[in-house]
Amino acid sequence: MxxxxxxxxxxxxxxxxxxxxxxxxxxxxxxxxxxxxxxxxxxxxxxxxxxxxxxxxxxxxxxxxxxxxxxxxxxxxxxxxxxxxxxxxxxxxxxxxxxxRVPGKSLFEIVDSIDRDLAGRQLASFLAALHHPSVRERAGAAVDRLTVVELPPATTGTLRDQFGRWARPDQRRAVARWCDWADTTLASPGPAVLVHGDLHGDNQVWDGDQLRLVVDFETVAAAEPEYELRALPGPGMGPGVELLTATMRHYQQFTGRQLSRERVMAWHLRNALGDALWRSEAGIPLPDHRTPPQWIDDLAARFSALGIDPEAPPPIQERTRRANQDP
Structure with missing residues (x-):
């Protein structure tokens, strides 16, 4: 080479x-x-x-x-x-x-004007094919060794320790509790498939309601399918979750596998807050030119729309497990 x-x-x-x-x-x-x-x-x-x-x-x-x-x-x-x-x-x-070259626009540019259900069906079609076990075998053979996906650089521990300075005082406790919830939700790994690894809006080319292309496959690796969907709620697409829920619904129809909205949002939490943290500390504007507190408000709205309460106490069995692990 x-x-x-x-x-x-x-x-x-x-x-x-x-x-x-x-x-x-x-x-x-x-x-x-x-x-x-x-x-x-x-x-x-x-x-x-x-x-x-x-x-x-x-x-x-x-x-x-x-x-x-x-x-x-x-x-x-x-x-x-x-x-x-x-x-x-x-x-x-x-x-x-x-x-x-395929003419078109980023998902971020057109997301407010498209049919979310139709868009979700096309994304689910791509993901269902990519996540098929035979495709993972093909890709693994092509690269000799299929690595585990690169996790978001900011761990939940880092977010607990450092994100508070970028949040409003009334948001700091919530962020810490959300990180606890994400740790609990992702404590046990899910089954791995082949994932694109970086499926954000700028790696998609759309022509109106039609998905034309997914690009940048250099981060392909092995991870659970929920990891793949971590960027679909945004940021850059507002506080809503319509595209995410449509994609998950069609994914189940294509594959027969139901995705966990809790696991998607746990990965989304790490992805969104980690991105906001490093950009803020580096003095780089957030991609949508909003603020970290606004991103936290969006996260809260997404949790609410999905019926998830990440600030609720963990189940009694989880509290018992944690107590037994304490020195």
């Missing part, structure tokens, strides 16, 4: 000449956006308005891109997982992934 020596139009042009010479004549505009971490030394550019080229210029980034190429190749075999990018060309010497 050989990755680009640098992030430059010249280096990318040479790689295109080797992998897809028919595209090498198009003008190339490369902008360097990565920071100091080699893991993020990767980028993508549009070539000829019809193709997207992904490339890397460090070993850690190259390994992730090579993984994505292998996974997409495996998932495109029969039975095909729907809504995959069409791979036009790909190679490891030099390392490039070229897919056909």
């Amino acid at each position: 050989r990755w680009l020596a640098e992030c430059s139009a010249g280096s990318l042009g040479e790689a295109l000449q080797a992998v897809a010479p028919e595209l090498s004549g198009y003008p190339i505009a490369v902008s360097l956006t990565a920071g100091g971490d080699p893991l993020w030394h990767k980028s993508s550019v549009v070539i000829g308005e019809q193709f997207i080229v992904k490339f890397a210029w460090s070993r850690p980034a190259a390994l992730r891109l090579a993984r994505e190429i292998s996974v997409l190749t495996a998932l495109s075999r029969e039975p095909v997982v729907p809504f995959l990018p069409e791979v036009v060309a790909g190679g490891t010497d030099p390392l490039l992934l070229i897919t056909r």
Whole structure:
């Protein structure tokens, strides 16, 4: 495997000449956006308005891109997982992934205007196919070893210790209790499937009510299906849960498996508050340009809409288990 020596139009042009010479004549505009971490030394550019080229210029980034190429190749075999990018060309010497560009918008841009039930059915169709046991076997064989999914960087312990400064005084106790509830809810692992791993709105391409594409498969790994749905309530999609509940309902119809709304929301809690925490501490605006207290209010509204009370005392058997574990 050989990755680009640098992030430059010249280096990318040479790689295109080797992998897809028919595209090498198009003008190339490369902008360097990565920071100091080699893991993020990767980028993508549009070539000829019809193709997207992904490339890397460090070993850690190259390994992730090579993984994505292998996974997409495996998932495109029969039975095909729907809504995959069409791979036009790909190679490891030099390392490039070229897919056909599909016009559309991010889910975040159109979520307020679409039919949530129809959208949920399409997302459930994608997830049901991706989560099938045979697909996990195919992907696992393609990458040699299917890793466990990368968990949200902020643990519930970190959230208890550090999130209070970003919450209103009247919210701090609730956040701590929610973290206790999430620990209890996720204490026992669920059965693992193949998951996309990063199914947020910007990794989906929509044309009106129609899902056209799911992109960025470099984080594919093994996890429970509820982990996959952790980004569907938002943030970026308001306090409602209509898309989440529609997706879960159709998922059960497609697979015969009922998803746990409590487990989805426990993962969602860690995902949303963890994102708000690191962005706030880094001085970076939240994606929807709102505030951490507003995100907490949204979480409370989602819990209420789903009939979940994360501040209720745990069941008596859980309290007994915890007491027996105390020194």
